[in-house]
Amino acid sequence: MTLSSARRTPTRRHVTSLLAGAAIAGLALSACTSATESDAGAGESSSGAAPGEGATTVGFIAVGPQDDFGYNQAVHDGIRAVAETHPDLEILEAYNIPENDQAVEALQTMVDQGATVLFATSFGHLDAAQQVAEANPDVAVLHQGGLIDDTSPENLGTYYGTVYEPVYLAGIAAGAATETGVLGFVYGYPVPQVVANINAFTLGAQSVNPDVETIAVSTTSWCDPATQADRAASLISQGADVLTQHQDCTKTIIEAAEAAGVYSVGFHADASELAPQGWLAGSEWDWTELYPSIIDTVVDGDFIGSEYDANYRGGAANGNSPFVPSTLGASVTPETKALIDAAQTELESGWTPFTGPIMGQDGATPVIPEGTALTSDDADQMDYFVAGVTGNLAG
Amino acid sequence: MIIDILSGGVRGGTSLLFAGLGETISERAGVINLGTEGAMLVGALGGYAVTFHTGSPWLGVLGGAAAGALLALVHAVLVVSRGANQYASGLTLFFLALGLTALFGVDYVSRQITAFTPVKIPVLGDIPVVGPVLFDHDPLVYAGYVVVPLVAWVMFRTRAGLLLRSAGERADALGVNGYSVVAVRYAAVVSGGALAGIGGAHISIAYANSWFENMIAGRGFIAVSLVIFAMWHPVNVLLGAYLFGAALSLASVLQANGVDVNQFALNAIPFLMTLVVLTVLGKRTLRKAPDELLKVLETAKA
Structure with missing residues (x-):
C-alpha cells in the first residue's frame, strides 16, 4: 500500500506544478477535480463520531519538494514514520502545494478520496486548513506552526516545536x-x-x-x-x-x-x-514521534479537547520536541x-x-x-x- | 566595501551577461524572447545534471548551452515558422520550463557536484582593486570577457553579422538578395538560447553550486530588461550586466555592513535603472532598436 501511495505522489506533484505554471500564465486552466464529489460528501456530517475517529485515510500537504535537504524533506520522513507505525492507514501526500487556494483544493481533494485526518504542513497553509476544517466538520485538520484562538473551528488543531x-x-x-x-x-x-x-x-x-x-x-x-x-x-x-x-x-x-x-x-x-x-x-526536524502520536489521538476519537486541539508546542521541557x-x-x-x-x-x-x-x-x-x-x-x-x-x- | 560590491557585481553579473548577450543576438535578428528566464532555468538544470553525471563542469557548460538552445528552438519554430505572437510564445515557454525543470530537477536537488572554483590569474590578480574585482573569479567569468568582444566582432565586422543585422533591420532586402530570413533568425534565436543556457549554468555550477526549482528567480527577466538598457549593443550589455550585478550585490554588502537599507527596494534597482533609461531617452531608445523588432514592439503598443 505504501508503494502505491508513493507512486501516486509524483504524479500529483507534477500535475500541481504544471498547473501552477499554467495558472500564473493566465491560461485560466481551472482545476475542477474536487467540486462534484465534495458536494456529495457534505451530506455525511451527521454520523455523530468525533472528527477523524476511526480514520482509514490520512492526507498530508507540503509547500516544497520532498527532498530539499530541509523542512519539507523532514515532513516526508515524518510521513514515512506514520506509514511504518500505522500500516493499515492509507496515506495521501502532495508536495509543492503553494500557500493559496491550491492548498484548499489539494486538501479538499484528499477529503473526497476518503481522508478524515489532514496535515497542512507549511506556515502559510493556515488559511486553507481553516477553510477546509469549516467545510468538513467530520475531518480532523492539523496545521503545522500556526497560532489559533477560540474563533477557530474545534476540529482544527495546530502543533509545532519550540524551535x-x-x-x-x-x-x-x-x-x-x-x-x-x-x-x-x-x-x-x-x-x-x-x-x-x-x-x-x-x-x-x-x-x-x-x-x-x-x-x-x-x-x-x-x-x-x-x-x-x-x-x-x-x-x-x-x-x-x-x-x-x-x-x-x-x-x-x-x-x-x-x-x-x-x-x-x-x-x-x-x-x-x-x-x-x-x-x-x-x-x-524530527516528526517521526509527533505525527504518529497525533494520529493515534485522532483515530481513538479523542482529538477534541486534547493537547493537540490547539497550539501544541513540543519542547525540551515536555520532552516531545520535533526540532x-x-x-x-x-x-x-x-x-x-x-x-x-x-x-x-x-x-x-x-x-x-x-x-x-x-x-x-x-x-x-x-x-x-x-x-x-x-x-x-x-x-x-x-x-x-x-x-x-x-x-x-x-x- | 567598494571592492566587495564591484567584485560581487562581476561575479553575479556574469549570468546576466551571457543571457543578455543571447537576447541581444536574438533581438538583433528581429525576435524578442521573453523565455530567456526559461532558457536560463533549463540551462541551470542541464548544466547541473551533466556536471553531476560526468564530473566535469566544462561538459556541464555544454549541457546548459544545449538545453537553452533546445528551448529557444521551440520558440523559433513557433514565432519564425508558425508566425506566433512573440510575447505569448516566450512567456509560455518560460512557464513550461518552470514546470518541466521542477519535475525533472527533483532528482538533483540534494546531489553534490564538482563545481567551478575561482582561479586567481597570476600577476593580474595581485593588482590592487583591479585584481580582486576582475581577476579572481571562476573560469566562466573570464569566458565572459572573451565572448563579448567576440560577439561584437562577429556582429559588426563579419558577413554573418551583416546577415544577422539585416534580418533585424531589412528582412525584405535580405530575402531579395537570396538569403533565407528564416534560417538567419533560427540561428540567432537558437544561439541566443544557448548563451542564456550558459548564463543559467553559471548560477548552478559556478555561483550557487546547487540546483533548486525556480532558482533563476527573475534574473532572466532582468537580462531582457538589460538589453533595452544596453541599446542592443554587446559592449553595453557587458557594462550593464556588471552594473545590474553590482546593484544586486549592493544588498548583500550594505546589509553585511549593518547599513539600514530596504532589501525589497534594492531588488528593484535593475528595473528602476531600465525605467530611467526608457524615461530619459523615450523614443530615442526605439530608434536604436532593430526595425523588424519595432514592428513587434509597436504592435504591442496598440
Whole structure:
C-alpha cells in the first residue's frame, strides 16, 4: 500500500506544478477535480463520531519538494514514520502545494478520496486548513506552526516545536568556536519565528562569548541560491567565521562556508556531510514521534479537547520536541559540549533563553524586562532584535 | 566595501551577461524572447545534471548551452515558422520550463557536484582593486570577457553579422538578395538560447553550486530588461550586466555592513535603472532598436 501511495505522489506533484505554471500564465486552466464529489460528501456530517475517529485515510500537504535537504524533506520522513507505525492507514501526500487556494483544493481533494485526518504542513497553509476544517466538520485538520484562538473551528488543531531551543544550543557552539567574534546569519523573511531564532542563536553565543556579534542578512526569499551565495560571500568578507541560516534550501550556504574555510551551523536537516571540516552544530526536524502520536489521538476519537486541539508546542521541557539538535562536529571541544549539555538540562527544567533582562539592539533599552520569561507563544510574536545583532528588521 | 560590491557585481553579473548577450543576438535578428528566464532555468538544470553525471563542469557548460538552445528552438519554430505572437510564445515557454525543470530537477536537488572554483590569474590578480574585482573569479567569468568582444566582432565586422543585422533591420532586402530570413533568425534565436543556457549554468555550477526549482528567480527577466538598457549593443550589455550585478550585490554588502537599507527596494534597482533609461531617452531608445523588432514592439503598443 505504501508503494502505491508513493507512486501516486509524483504524479500529483507534477500535475500541481504544471498547473501552477499554467495558472500564473493566465491560461485560466481551472482545476475542477474536487467540486462534484465534495458536494456529495457534505451530506455525511451527521454520523455523530468525533472528527477523524476511526480514520482509514490520512492526507498530508507540503509547500516544497520532498527532498530539499530541509523542512519539507523532514515532513516526508515524518510521513514515512506514520506509514511504518500505522500500516493499515492509507496515506495521501502532495508536495509543492503553494500557500493559496491550491492548498484548499489539494486538501479538499484528499477529503473526497476518503481522508478524515489532514496535515497542512507549511506556515502559510493556515488559511486553507481553516477553510477546509469549516467545510468538513467530520475531518480532523492539523496545521503545522500556526497560532489559533477560540474563533477557530474545534476540529482544527495546530502543533509545532519550540524551535529556538536547539538554535540556542547551536549558538553556544558558534560562540565558543568563533575567533573573529563575528557570526553570519542568512534568513529569508523577518517573520517572528526567524527573528526568535536569530536572537536565540545570538544569546547562545553570548552566553559563552559576551562580545560576539551576529550579522543578520535577508535574501527576501525562502530559497534563492544565487542570492544566498552572494550573501555568504559578503558575510565572510565582513569577517564572519561561522555561518548559519534560516532558509528552506540550505546547501548553497553550507558549501560556500566550507569552501571558504569557515564554520557552519546547520538548520532544518543534518547536512554535516556537506561540510566535513567546518560543521559545528545544527538543528533538525524530527516528526517521526509527533505525527504518529497525533494520529493515534485522532483515530481513538479523542482529538477534541486534547493537547493537540490547539497550539501544541513540543519542547525540551515536555520532552516531545520535533526540532532537535543535530550531531555536533568533530571540532567541538569537550568543554563546549559540557556547556551545551548543561544548557539542555536547564531547558528541560523549563528555563527559556528569553528570560529578562535582555536589551534591544541599542544595548540600553530592555526588550524583555527583568523578571519576565517569554512563553513559546510570546516568542511566536517576536518583532525585535536583541543587543549584539547587526541587521535591519524593516527590510 | 567598494571592492566587495564591484567584485560581487562581476561575479553575479556574469549570468546576466551571457543571457543578455543571447537576447541581444536574438533581438538583433528581429525576435524578442521573453523565455530567456526559461532558457536560463533549463540551462541551470542541464548544466547541473551533466556536471553531476560526468564530473566535469566544462561538459556541464555544454549541457546548459544545449538545453537553452533546445528551448529557444521551440520558440523559433513557433514565432519564425508558425508566425506566433512573440510575447505569448516566450512567456509560455518560460512557464513550461518552470514546470518541466521542477519535475525533472527533483532528482538533483540534494546531489553534490564538482563545481567551478575561482582561479586567481597570476600577476593580474595581485593588482590592487583591479585584481580582486576582475581577476579572481571562476573560469566562466573570464569566458565572459572573451565572448563579448567576440560577439561584437562577429556582429559588426563579419558577413554573418551583416546577415544577422539585416534580418533585424531589412528582412525584405535580405530575402531579395537570396538569403533565407528564416534560417538567419533560427540561428540567432537558437544561439541566443544557448548563451542564456550558459548564463543559467553559471548560477548552478559556478555561483550557487546547487540546483533548486525556480532558482533563476527573475534574473532572466532582468537580462531582457538589460538589453533595452544596453541599446542592443554587446559592449553595453557587458557594462550593464556588471552594473545590474553590482546593484544586486549592493544588498548583500550594505546589509553585511549593518547599513539600514530596504532589501525589497534594492531588488528593484535593475528595473528602476531600465525605467530611467526608457524615461530619459523615450523614443530615442526605439530608434536604436532593430526595425523588424519595432514592428513587434509597436504592435504591442496598440
